[in-house]
Amino acid sequence: MEDYESLRQDRYNATVVSKILLTPDLMILRVATDEPREQFSAGQYTTLGLSGFEPRSANSEEEHSPAPAERLVQRAYSIVSARHETREFEFYITQIKSGQLTPRLFALEVGDRLFVGRRIVGVFNLSEVLPEKDVLMAATGTGIAPFISFLRSHVASRPNSRMVVVQGASHQRDLGYYSELAFLNTTLANFFYLPTLADADETWRGRRMWIEDLLAAGEVKRESGITLDPAKTHVYLCGNPKMVESVARWFIEEKGYQQKKGREEGQLFIEEF
Numbered sequence: 001m002e003d004y005e006s007l008r009q010d011r012y013n014a015t016v017v018s019k020i021l022l023t024p025d026l027m028i029l030r031v032a033t034d035e036p037r038e039q040f041s042a043g044q045y046t047t048l049g050l051s052g053f054e055p056r057s058a059n060s061e062e063e064h065s066p067a068p069a070e071r072l073v074q075r076a077y078s079i080v081s082a083r084h085e086t087r088e089f090e091f092y093i094t095q096i097k098s099g100q101l102t103p104r105l106f107a108l109e110v111g112d113r114l115f116v117g118r119r120i121v122g123v124f125n126l127s128e129v130l131p132e133k134d135v136l137m138a139a140t141g142t143g144i145a146p147f148i149s150f151l152r153s154h155v156a157s158r159p160n161s162r163m164v165v166v167q168g169a170s171h172q173r174d175l176g177y178y179s180e181l182a183f184l185n186t187t188l189a190n191f192f193y194l195p196t197l198a199d200a201d202e203t204w205r206g207r208r209m210w211i212e213d214l215l216a217a218g219e220v221k222r223e224s225g226i227t228l229d230p231a232k233t234h235v236y237l238c239g240n241p242k243m244v245e246s247v248a249r250w251f252i253e254e255k256g257y258q259q260k261k262g263r264e265e266g267q268l269f270i271e272e273f
């Protein structure tokens, strides 16, 4: 145990400052790093890590392959915070009950220590979108994380760019950041929020369609005025690989979009979790 304590001291470089469990398997985790990070681009990610000897959450399951006790298990997580935050970072995390890292992250409490990567990386950002172009963001699950960073960082400073978030989920409780998005929708003239739920109960008065059907029905144009045209609107997709693949195919085949790859031109940006 003493050895573990010294490993903790050597390898951990951040402290949990807030943990909000939205459901037993979905949380917003805020961590403060001992040293500030360099300013990043909204939409980028870093790594979180905990040692194999750390406890797992009470509602987790048997690990699919047990992490060796002394290994630092690291995974990538998109940063939810605005890009000017360099010392305190917010993450939106789903627990994979048999996973190696997330059950250990879900066992953390305020004041606990963990590892946060020193570098913030990724090409899923708005740097190539001219200030007058419109932006459509479609997300499922924790795929909303980089879009919250986009909005916190850019929506107010790009008044000539309309931005729309299409968020798909099963139930109301899975719509993380609903209040923040609904608030922006009512306060900013250039922002539009279109949530849609597949399995909502009768208290939900909103849309109940798949993201593909919502797009094909012309809802984005009707609600926001944004045209699904590669010359005018850049599209960002993030989340479940099945949703990303199917919506990307729709944009490519039906609307003539090109996927952004490396240095090649493209108006369709993809991040899969």
Ligand SMILES: Cc1cc2nc3c(=O)[nH]c(=O)nc-3n(C[C@H](O)[C@H](O)[C@H](O)COP(=O)(O)OP(=O)(O)OC[C@H]3O[C@@H](n4cnc5c(N)ncnc54)[C@H](O)[C@@H]3O)c2cc1C
Residues within 6 Å of the ligand: 045, 064, 065, 075, 076, 077, 078, 079, 091, 092, 093, 094, 095, 096, 098, 099, 100, 101, 102, 103, 142, 145, 271, 272, 273
């Ligand atoms: C750029 C990027 C950004 C990301 N951002 C986020 C984010 O903001 N929020 C978020 O929640 N996630 C995010 N992820 C996903 C995250 O990195 C982890 O993959 C996720 O949290 C699961 O980690 P884990 O260690 O708990 O699960 P893992 O142990 O990695 O397991 C993942 C899944 O694979 C299965 N599996 C893997 N190996 C085996 C095996 N040998 N046998 C059987 N089953 C196996 C597991 O059962 C499980 O379903 C992001 C990923 C990327 C690439």
